[in-house]
Amino acid sequence: MMKTVDYLISLCTLVLLGACGQSSIETTFASQSDKIDTYVSNQLTNHPEYLAVYDQGVVRLIVAEGEGAEAVKGGKVTFYYAAYNFNNTSISAGSLIATNDADIAAAANWPLSDTTLFVPATVTLGKDKLIPGLEIGLTGVKPGEDSYILFSGIHGFGKRQIGTIPANAAICYHVRIEDTEN
Numbered sequence: 001m002m003k004t005v006d007y008l009i010s011l012c013t014l015v016l017l018g019a020c021g022q023s024s025i026e027t028t029f030a031s032q033s034d035k036i037d038t039y040v041s042n043q044l045t046n047h048p049e050y051l052a053v054y055d056q057g058v059v060r061l062i063v064a065e066g067e068g069a070e071a072v073k074g075g076k077v078t079f080y081y082a083a084y085n086f087n088n089t090s091i092s093a094g095s096l097i098a099t100n101d102a103d104i105a106a107a108a109n110w111p112l113s114d115t116t117l118f119v120p121a122t123v124t125l126g127k128d129k130l131i132p133g134l135e136i137g138l139t140g141v142k143p144g145e146d147s148y149i150l151f152s153g154i155h156g157f158g159k160r161q162i163g164t165i166p167a168n169a170a171i172c173y174h175v176r177i178e179d180t181e182n
Contacts, residue, residue, distance in 0.1 A: 025168060032086070032152035032170035033057065039089045040150065058136040058151040066142030066177055073126040075182035077138050078159045080120055084148060084171040097165050101176075120178050131156055134173055145177040 040052050040059050051062040071077045082099040084091045093108040102118040105111075112118070123130060125139055133156055137149030153168035161167045 028128075028168060029154045035089050036086065036150045036152065036170065037084075040102065042089070053140065054135050055139070056155075058133050058149065058155055060137045060140070061148040061150065062145060062147035063148070064144070066145030068143045069180050069182055070142055071125060071138055071177075071180040072142045072182050073139065074124065075180060076124050077141060077180050078120045078122040078124055078178040079141075080178065081176075082174045083164060084172045084174070087166075087171040091148070091172050091174070097163070097171075102156045104174075119142055131171070133171060137173065138175070141175070141177045143177055143179050145175075147177075149173040149175060 028082065036059060040061055043061055044050055046080055047063070051065070053060040054061065057138060069075075080099075080101045082101055082104045083097050084095045084096050087095060093104075094102070096108045098112075098120055099105050099108075099110070102112055102115070123138070125135060130138075133151030134149060135152070136155065137147075141147065150170070150172045152170045156169055156171050157165055157167075159167050165171075
């Protein structure tokens, strides 16, 4: 009987710890979303010409509208990007985690010796393996658009740390759309 009680207490403790961990990560994602909303709100206040598109917890802050066909699932998007770890309410060279834009890399003092890295990326929405936030954010972009795609860790790289990207990190992609093809 005593072993059964000990087992049940241990099982309950594990369940509670798991629930606390889940609650903690949900709190983290909610805090990230609040910081993103604050950032977007401040940008819209300071730049009334900007537009914000909200989709499934992802925000695309359009700083320059494009023209032409909107990218749709199954369509191709060709773009330059700079990805940032969005850990507060700003975006800076110090939080840059990836880019294919030589000017942004140079401004962040990244080495420019491998010029093959600095070419536009082309992806097929719904077919290429993109993180969910980027996939959602690229849907609807137009050629010539300049925008920021922001999302909490729920739409990011997941529970594992990847290089300099912390687990469950909020991410911001600055994208310049070269072309769309549907």
